[in-house]
Amino acid sequence: MAEGGDFKCIPVIDMQEFEGVEQYRKLREASEEWGCFRIVNHNIPVGLMTEMKKVVRDLLDLPMEIKRRNTDVIAGSGYMAPSDKNPLYEALGLYDLGSPQALRDFCSQLGASPHQREILEMYAQAIHDLALDLGRKLAKSMGLFSDLFKDWPCQFRINKYNFTPETVGSSGVQIHTDSGFLTILQDDENVGGLEVMDKSGAFVSVHPWPGTLVVNLGDLAKVWSNGRFCNLKHRVQCQEASIRVSIASFLLGPKEAAVEVPPELVDAEHPLLYVPVTYEDYRKLRIATKLQAGEALELMRAQT
Template identity: 55%
Template sequence: MEPSGVPVIDMQDFAGLAEKLVKACEEWGCFRLINHGVSEKLMLEMKAVTRSFLDLPADIKLRNVSPVEGKGYTPPNQASPFFEGMSVYDMASPGAVDNFCDQLDASAHQRETLSRYSQALYDLAQDLGRKLLEGMGLKGDLFSEWPCQLKLNKYNYSPQSVGQTGAVMHSDPGFLTILQDDEIIGGLEAVNKFTGELVPVDPMPGTLVINVGDIAKVWSNGRFCNVKHRVQCYEAKIRTSLALFVLGPRDTKVETRLELVDSEYPNLYVPFNFEEYRTLRTTTKAPTGGALELFRVTS
């Protein structure tokens, strides 16, 4: 077992790589990637840019708006009093990064760094999608044309917040998340699905965390684990993270991959619209994926 408890996968160790990724999705739903192709220098530059954006005055941060409700600037609130974030929704669509930068009067350096970082993470997401298909004996581009959301996060921890929760227990609604967690300040904890134990996901500089979400559980016919996780305050310091959320299909419904359904493994879920599901998670107060049960196939 790796020091953090969750698997650590080397993207440059090609022998059995696709199968290792699938196994990690099935057993943990959370794992670290090393040698993933995103340079550590770019990751550190983007962390600094994230801090510079989130250190802006509140009136400027509030300019970060999105056509999709709730996908712009998130100020500290009652549920997450230490957390604030900014979002670039549908990050890979033409003009999305430039529009975000225009909202905040970003400098040329901030704009160029965000553009390079966004492309690097998007390319990695596409590669992961192809590898997961390969590991399950399938072919194609899994995430082609799927919207992605890049979120820049800051946890404003004080001495009074030590031991408290920075982000409540949840699963991610989309297919998977590529997370650059703080390489110094820990706090991410994942639930071991076999024991129910909360396992600290300790920082490892230069690595990325993959969290598997609700949509992946449906797509895989229940094989993939939509990992439950939270962020705790371990120490009174500013914690910064960045997350690329690979959401759900744009113009089609979320449904189980047909090749993963047979007489031994009958289909578990009926098709549904991703954005409607995300809304349902909120209205039913089911942040850990419980709303998926509403789409279970009934006999």
């Protein structure tokens, strides 16, 4: 199933078609060939997605002094102001949307109304459940039956791109991979800009499609799958003078344990590629080396 039109597009996965083996084959193929896919029929109500986007826009429009109250437990999980590197971009966030206390703290920092809190809680529960379901389905696509992901934190980030006429053609966020296992993106319904790199090195535009979600795999998915899954390189480009808002949820990795290759994925044709690594150690490695597009994985190579 394609997104439509004559342009090249990312795979589409229907979440209601996993009764047989065919959809798992499609999921594995999308993960290996692209490292991303769009999901439809994902059981998150469109009405909740719409209400969540309204809440997000209101929070991002708060005065700077209020947004700066959004601090969190690791660097990059709270408020991110526009910077020299990404001058058009700002974000709010928290480390683990699966933690009720963390979500309450996030709401309190920003003075969220009772209605906003309710929407945030409903969305957090729905997206966290979806992230775990996707993790299980990805494991099953590899022939593994695992609830490995159930205790993993799911980082939450709401993004705003302040595009102006002068910035058309420039970068909103530079080329990077995500450091964790997988990301679920509720993109802007009207304003495009997300571009993903295919295996040839060409960038492919991911066009707005309301009601759907985009999933991409990160560096730790490549580690866990012993190099089979693609860690997606992607960026955001300014295509028009407009405000662009998106919601990203990142299934990171275990809080303390290491991500390691399951023994079932190592054999004579697929020797062990990566040593075990915790999410926190890998996150710090990326920061220390300033390698943001998957290059840090080369430092995690197993000795042969």
